[in-house]
Amino acid sequence: MLNRVILIGRLTRDPELRYTPAGVAVTQFTLAVDRPFANSQTKEREADFINIVTWRQLAETCANYLRKGRLAAVEGRMQVRNYDNNEGRKVYVTEVIADNVRFLESSGSGNREEGTGTSPGNGGGARYGGSREQQDPFIDDGKPIDISDDDLPF
Numbered sequence: 001m002l003n004r005v006i007l008i009g010r011l012t013r014d015p016e017l018r019y020t021p022a023g024v025a026v027t028q029f030t031l032a033v034d035r036p037f038a039n040s041q042t043k044e045r046e047a048d049f050i051n052i053v054t055w056r057q058l059a060e061t062c063a064n065y066l067r068k069g070r071l072a073a074v075e076g077r078m079q080v081r082n083y084d085n086n087e088g089r090k091v092y093v094t095e096v097i098a099d100n101v102r103f104l105e106s107s108g109s110g111n112r113e114e115g116t117g118t119s120p121g122n123g124g125g126a127r128y129g130g131s132r133e134q135q136d137p138f139i140d141d142g143k144p145i146d147i148s149d150d151d152l153p154f
Contacts, residue, residue: 003077005096008104009033011070012049017063027059028052028095029066031074051095052076062101075100 009031017027032047039046052074054062066072076098085091 004075005078006073006075007031007033007050007052007096008071008073009047009050011066011068011072013068015054015063015066017059025056025059025063027054027062029062031072051093052098053079053095054098054101058098058101065103066101071104073102073104074098 012030012032015027015029017025019025029052031050031052033050035046035048037046038044074096076096078094079097080092080094082090082092
């Protein structure tokens with residue numbers, strides 16, 4: 001059995017940070033993920049709005065660095081839970097419990113894919129940034145590259 005979800009989208013609102021009675025941090029936000037096709041009548045792209053939940057250090061990091069409109073990649077598992085509302089009706093909630101969130105833009109970068117990232121696998125707070133020129137190993141594309149045979153994997 002496999003329950004793995006990978007999403008890339010934009011936050012529809014700032015993350016909401018709360019703490020459980022035991023003091024565990026939990027953050028909730030919604031990710032707008034474009035569908036791969038356009039509406040046949042309006043020719044506009046539609047999106048799905050997916051609830052995301054993060055816990056502990058990742059929750060605090062998301063609350064500190066993510067904001068409405070920012071592009072993020074989320075990896076986790078789908079969870080469906082239910083509860084009885086005030087009217088006695090059963091309400092079902094589907095959400096993604098994230099264990100890895102990548103920040104695909106820095107706070108001042110607009111729509112460029114660069115900036116800060118975090119994941120539990122790299123300590124929960126590793127950030128990388130700088131200009132696109134500093135990050136792009138192919139910035140001199142079109143010019144000869146000096147590669148020795150020892151550098152090739154085959």
